[in-house]
Amino acid sequence: MFVRGDRGGPGEAIARQVVASFGYWNFASAEYLDLVFFGWYNEGGSVGFQPVRKGPDGRLDGGFFVDCYRQIERVSKWRYSGETDILLVDFEVLRTPAGELRFPGRFSFKNSIYLPLEQMIEDKRTRSLDGLVQELMTAAKQVYDTSPLQQTIFEISDRIGRTRGRRALWEQLKRMLLRDWSKLFDELRPFAVCDLSV
Numbered sequence: 001m002f003v004r005g006d007r008g009g010p011g012e013a014i015a016r017q018v019v020a021s022f023g024y025w026n027f028a029s030a031e032y033l034d035l036v037f038f039g040w041y042n043e044g045g046s047v048g049f050q051p052v053r054k055g056p057d058g059r060l061d062g063g064f065f066v067d068c069y070r071q072i073e074r075v076s077k078w079r080y081s082g083e084t085d086i087l088l089v090d091f092e093v094l095r096t097p098a099g100e101l102r103f104p105g106r107f108s109f110k111n112s113i114y115l116p117l118e119q120m121i122e123d124k125r126t127r128s129l130d131g132l133v134q135e136l137m138t139a140a141k142q143v144y145d146t147s148p149l150q151q152t153i154f155e156i157s158d159r160i161g162r163t164r165g166r167r168a169l170w171e172q173l174k175r176m177l178l179r180d181w182s183k184l185f186d187e188l189r190p191f192a193v194c195d196l197s198v
Helices: 009-029 064-074 117-122 129-146 153-191
Strands: 040-043 046-049 052-054 060-063 085-095 101-116
Touching: 009 040, 009 046, 009 117, 009 129, 060 064, 085 153, 101 117, 101 153, 117 129, 129 153
Parallel strands: none
Antiparallel strands: 040 046, 052 060, 085 101
């Protein structure tokens, strides 16, 4: 995730969300989804944004955040928007003939998802960073539960596509078929009894 913590406007609100939610996301994503916030640190429970780093002599050594996104730009076609960008990629680790994992691994940009968060919020494709991260974690967990250690961004994308597709289809059907009744339906729907058993 590329979230600048040194901006005003919508970027500032998103940075506050990162600080408030960092611990929860770290715990809740567990083994399903690794979240990396370039330029951010977590020391002793304190989360913050550090756009620059100190060199061995204690002086500032350039933009850490900028170095991170430029490295990703060098090895991919993605280009940083200047706002809040989420880039989902696979992380590949080779296996030895005996089946053991061989580290270090590498990011693979073959199947990638680029989510320009601020544009998505403005277009009402998501309500918040918290909501989007929860959606990603839920999809990743569902994929992981069916094939641990083999999940890919492609499978997570399919899972989200099915969920959002069903929701969009239902909204369209409500507009076409129910028209005047849709407001009443929307008001009562959250109180409908449903089966949540496993």
